[in-house]
Amino acid sequence: MTTSNLVQRAAGPDFGAVGGSGNLRQIIGALLTYGLMFACLMLIISAAAWAISSSNGSWQSAAKAKAGVFVALGGAALTGGALAWANWLLDVGAAL
Template identity: 70%
Template structure:
């Protein structure tokens, strides 16, 4: 199980100047996940406060924002697999 976890990540050896690409992709994934998690916290808190105060319109907007933030976090996490696939396709072209 430990060797499987160590092998997860994009194969940057297939493209030239891979060190800069690795830094750019890592930074983008980090900022994307950080933003998504921050929005999850903000939307969940807004949903809880607006539900308790009886503001149904704000609660429904916060709930929608929470679902969008969870979807964004999932897509950001899936971006690593997508980058792996694109780098694999690029190596065969």
């Protein structure tokens, strides 16, 4: 093994060394899928609560539902981008 090859191996994780890494990838993918589904469900429920409370004149409930919409959007964006972000970090780590 050459020195540059050794440096590259030290910079990035070796997923081949982990037993059952295929199962681990499937579990992580399933968790991201469930997280995205729950974030979208929260978005729908919060948007409906925002619309109903705004039409009824309950500004306090509308403000809380609006905050729920923004939290759900942030959660969906973070969950959806988690895999791309992790791949980017792995690519940056391998290039160092």
